[in-house]
Amino acid sequence: MTATHESGPAIVFGFGSSTSQGSNPEAGPSVTYQGDGILDVRYPYTPGVTGVGKIKAYLDSPYVLMVDAVPAAYGAAVIAAAATATSGTAMTLVSSNSGGVSTLVPYLNASTSLVSTAAIALDLGWAGTTATTTSGSATVTLAVTSGYPTGQVFAGQWVYIVGVGFVQIASVQNGVGFTTTTATIPTASVSSAVISSANFPGTAATSPSATYVEPYINAGAARMFDPAQAIARGISVTSNNAGDSTWCILVSGADLYGVPMTEVIPVSANTVAYGNKAFKYITSVTPYKAPASAATAGTATYASGAVTGCPVSAGGSGYTVAPFVKVSGGGGTGAIATANISGGAVTSFTIVDGGYGYTSAPTFTLYGGVTSGTTTGTLSIGTSDVIGCNIRNDKWEYDNFYWAGAFLTASTGWIQAYQGNTSGYFTPDVRGTIQVSAQGPNSGASSSNSNASRRVALFSTLPMYNLVSATPLSTSQMFGVTQA
DSSP: OOOOOSSOOOOOOTTOGGGGGGOOOOOOOOSSSSSSEEEESOOOOTTTSSSTSOOOOEEOOEEEEEEEOOOOOOOOSSEEEEEOOOOTSOOOOOOOOOOOOEEEEEETTTTEEEEEEEEESSOSTTTTTTEEEEETEEEEEEEEOOOOOOOOGGOOOOETTTTTTEEEEEETTTTTTEEOOOOOOOOOOEEEEEEEESOOOOSTTTTTOOOOSSSEETTEEEEEEOGOOOOOOEEEEEEOOOTTTTTEEEEEEOOOTTTEEEEEEEOOTSSSEEOOOBEEEEEEEEEEEEOOOEEOOOOOOEEETTTEEEEEEEEEEEOSSEEEEEEEEEEOEEEEEEEEEEETTTEEEEEEEEEEEEOSEEEEEEOOOOOOOOOOOEEEEEEEEEESSSSOOOGGEEEEETTTTOOSSSSSTEEEEOOOOOOOOOOSSSOOOEOOOOSSOOSSSOOOOOOOOOOOEEOOOOOOHHHHOOOOBBOOOHOOOOOO
């Protein structure tokens, strides 16, 4: 296949003055692959010349709006209320829809391509917009507090209303709401419920039914990612007892795109601990404790910048499952290891990925490993003010970030996309994050906590290497390495 060419200029005129254009349902933004370039005029293009690297140009890479929404106020127990935790047993998650939490939400599991039901979705749907329904009535009233414009609601569109389910819009009442098709009249009454886009855009009442939520909206032929539905955020763990220092929490769920992900958060006894990753969906939260006689690692070995192994200094006793292994320090990035147990003791470590850049021996730290016993105090699970980037974010200089009406001039609170080859339980977010307040694991970008009225807007442009290297067969340069 060779390149096509036009002498230009090209004019994309949309509807123009022709009334017949107004009936074109596919009219909308143009979509390009790997961006656009600006021709280097010192080397004019010769029509008919094709081949790799023949046309000199500069990358024209605009800013992408990743997030434009108002996050719910962070909460210490919005995911799981304070309770005595049992090692190896999943905690009971909240069952009410409040505090930025929506329950029993269907999403597409990107790993299985099947619809899964998340116990909890965080900051779901059209930011600042809620829906009110009456059972048996086709009328849905919308309340817009921070700006999802009702002009983006259209006849035929499928939406998901928490507490109601999927409905299809029959007609739009701008500034008020919409009516549903006869087949999807709400059978439940809800007030100020979260409303989200659904997977099937719909164009008519005969369209197939939607089956899961997704943060995209119609834009002619294109299905555009919607920054107003794009918040994913970090997790917090609150302990109220100094005796629970040997515990950790395994968080399981998925990111904004439905990719399964996990994170282990060590408990900070009698205070709050924070995770580094940004979750959209939570499927389970499971606590684990370490045995009374815990194993310790010896001095790790490395060669050519990669971790090659680590001996067991003391195997400990009482292990019923393999503990989680955190590899830290040593000046490098990306080393991932697992522990092996036999007879209740840790017997060895397996290096899953040696990482790169290590100039000294990293530290191997073990967490969990026991599936019985209870906490001395209570643990609660909530959210933090760590907000996720939705495309790979490698360089602060390529960002324009805003929080609470202010432009963030310093990189404080920003963590770049994870730079390793294999993500793990303890690694940073694969696309990067920004911590907008003190409610997180690091210093925040400001002193203003999320409070359900402060807006976050994250703009970023992809560096040239990321943009031109990303393909359907190699997506990591645009979306980060595969979640773990």
